[in-house]
Amino acid sequence: MRRLRGMSPLFLAGALALAQPARAECPTRSTWPTEDWPDAKAEVAVARATQIKALEDYAFTLEGRDEERKGLRTDGVVLIHKGRVVYERYGRGFDVGKRHLSWSMSKSFTSALTGLAVKRGAVSLDDSICEHVGGKVKVRDNCAITVRHLLEFASGLDWKESYEGESNQSSSVLAMLYGEGHEDMVSFVANHPLRDAPGTSWDYSSGDTVLLSGVLDAALRPSLGRDWPWVLLFEVLGMKSATWERDGQGVVVGSSYLYATPRDLAKFGFFYLNDGCWAGERVLPEGWVADSTRVSEPIRRKPYNLGREDSQGWQWWLNRPVPGQRESLPWPNVPEDAYAARGHWGQSISIIPSKDLIVVRTADDRAGGFSLDTFLKLALAVVEDLP
Amino acid sequence: MSASRALGVLACAAALSCGRGDTVQRPYDNNDLQLVTSYTAKDFCSCLFVMQMSEDYCRRWTAASPAVATVRVDYKERSVQTAAALLWGEKARFVSERDGCVLE
Numbered sequence: 364m365r366r367l368r369g370m371s372p373l374f375l376a377g378a379l380a381l382a383q384p385a386r387a388e389c390p391t392r393s394t395w396p397t398e399d400w401p402d403a404k405a406e407v408a409v410a411r412a413t414q415i416k417a418l419e420d421y422a423f424t425l426e427g428r429d430e431e432r433k434g435l436r437t438d439g440v441v442l443i444h445k446g447r448v449v450y451e452r453y454g455r456g457f458d459v460g461k462r463h464l465s466w467s468m469s470k471s472f473t474s475a476l477t478g479l480a481v482k483r484g485a486v487s488l489d490d491s492i493c494e495h496v497g498g499k500v501k502v503r504d505n506c507a508i509t510v511r512h513l514l515e516f517a518s519g520l521d522w523k524e525s526y527e528g529e530s531n532q533s534s535s536v537l538a539m540l541y542g543e544g545h546e547d548m549v550s551f552v553a554n555h556p557l558r559d560a561p562g563t564s565w566d567y568s569s570g571d572t573v574l575l576s577g578v579l580d581a582a583l584r585p586s587l588g589r590d591w592p593w594v595l596l597f598e599v600l601g602m603k604s605a606t607w608e609r610d611g612q613g614v615v616v617g618s619s620y621l622y623a624t625p626r627d628l629a630k631f632g633f634f635y636l637n638d639g640c641w642a643g644e645r646v647l648p649e650g651w652v653a654d655s656t657r658v659s660e661p662i663r664r665k666p667y668n669l670g671r672e673d674s675q676g677w678q679w680w681l682n683r684p685v686p687g688q689r690e691s692l693p694w695p696n697v698p699e700d701a702y703a704a705r706g707h708w709g710q711s712i713s714i715i716p717s718k719d720l721i722v723v724r725t726a727d728d729r730a731g732g733f734s735l736d737t738f739l740k741l742a743l744a745v746v747e748d749l750p
Numbered sequence: 751m752s753a754s755r756a757l758g759v760l761a762c763a764a765a766l767s768c769g770r771g772d773t774v775q776r777p778y779d780n781n782d783l784q785l786v787t788s789y790t791a792k793d794f795c796s797c798l799f800v801m802q803m804s805e806d807y808c809r810r811w812t813a814a815s816p817a818v819a820t821v822r823v824d825y826k827e828r829s830v831q832t833a834a835a836l837l838w839g840e841k842a843r844f845v846s847e848r849d850g851c852v853l854e
Contacts, residue, residue, distance in 0.1 A: 398852060415790075428814070429810055430810050456803060456804070457803075458808055461801060461802055461803070462800055462801050462802070463801065464796065464800075464801065526853035531780050531781075531782055532777040532778050532781075533777060533778070533779050534778070534780070535778070537778075537785055538778035538779075538780050540788075540789075541780075541784075541792070541853075542778055542779065542780040542784060542785055542788070543778055543779045543780065543788045544778075545788065545853055550813045590848065593848065605848070606800050606847060606848060606849070606850040607848070607850070608796065608800075608849065608850040608851060608852060609849055609852060610852075611852065613852070618798075620850070622796070622800050622801065622850065726783060727811070742819075
């Protein structure tokens with residue numbers, strides 16, 4: 364064998380190894396909360412009494428009678444710092460064992476399940492929806508919609524997410540959940556006309572997520588059965604409280620209907636905080652968390668009605684500018700690496716990797732007025748410099 | 751509070767943000783009483799049997815306008831039947847711990 368000039372075989376092997384993309388190792392943790400969380404509440408309650416009072420004054424001060432639905436109405440808060448529960452409180456009749464409705468936090472779970480389906484080879488990001496739910500799609504132009512478009516709220520479907528003060532007859536969401544669509548939500552969504560070419564614009568849409576859960580159901584049910592979200596995710600994380608309601612066809616309503624306890628919701632946050640690894644093993648595809656928490660291309664290019672806090676990746680809310688649209692951070696008092704699953708009436712699972720912090724809030728805010736920025740600022744003060 | 755506004759509030763539940771609409775959509779085969787009886791039946795059922803809150807709490811949690819005329823809970827069958835204006839009524843039933851409630 365002729366040696367390459369000036370290069371030993373050993374050096375050559377090393378150079379080839381360097382040419383490969385570096386494999387991301389799973390983070391090392393001393394414990395994983397599959398059964399339950401380690402508890403450090405008592406010591407933190409003493410050490411951080413002032414900061415906890417400020418957090419509680421903001422989140423747990425009720426106004427008026429319950430039926431008046433005034434002010435902020437927090438049902439539960441759990442702070443997980445460095446893998447331990449450091450603060451936890453419930454209100455308004457909720458307790459540690461009670462599930463809470465997630466509303467649109469469900470969307471981030473559907474996003475995670477897409478990653479798990481990709482890892483199994485059951486779907487690919489560039490699959491047409493018609494490869495999986497083609498039998499339900501009568502508007503054939505809609506076959507141009509891919510899994511990636513759904514993850515990015517970029518289906519292009521002519522969908523009306525909201526309607527306050529407008530006619531109920533024009534609300535796509537009402538029709539899907541409670542009207543003509545509730546029996547078969549996937550078909551209902553899939554047969555809306557296109558407003559834009561798929562992939563070219565962004566519009567927050569529960570329809571896109573429901574269609575995504577339909578694609579996942581079709582792709583995963585044959586091998587895993589109807590409880591595929593449990594097999595792939597909830598059983599892995601030990602989310603024993605998970606309930607996910609279905610439409611009339613038995614497909615989980617990926618946009619809206621997941622219920623779990625705050626402690627179990629925090630496990631999902633911990634899963635993402637640890638790069639999609641659990642108990643030291645990689646569960647989500649390598650790079651999935653990073654890809655999910657990057658501002659997506661369609662929201663940069665053509666967003667419809669970009670709200671002040673709209674900065675999104677794959678069905679996660681990001682604390683990032685939207686290049687070309689808005690330079691400010693959605694939560695200016697919070698580190699820029701923060702991201703969150705969010706749901707109506709004040710639900711959130713916030714993940715702040717640089718602080719090793721997860722903040723879960725369940726609530727029933729009907730009057731609006733909740734500031735995630737203020738709430739996270741107060742939560743950060745509770746854990747600042749904690750060992 | 752107008753009926754449309756009240757239903758808008760409850761329906762915003764599916765999304766985080768409200769008031770985003772901009773284009774005119776096709777009308778759906780919805781009416782306010784159908785929507786409110788469906789919403790109340792499903793979410794009352796979920797409140798009682800999934801979230802395991804009290805009937806009193808669930809009545810306040812699902813309050814919408816127009817208010818449904820009756821809400822009847824069957825604890826043995828674990829179902830919730832709603833009715834409004836004679837013609838409109840919906841039933842939701844609890845299926846299982848994992849599946850929660852579904853409209854019939």
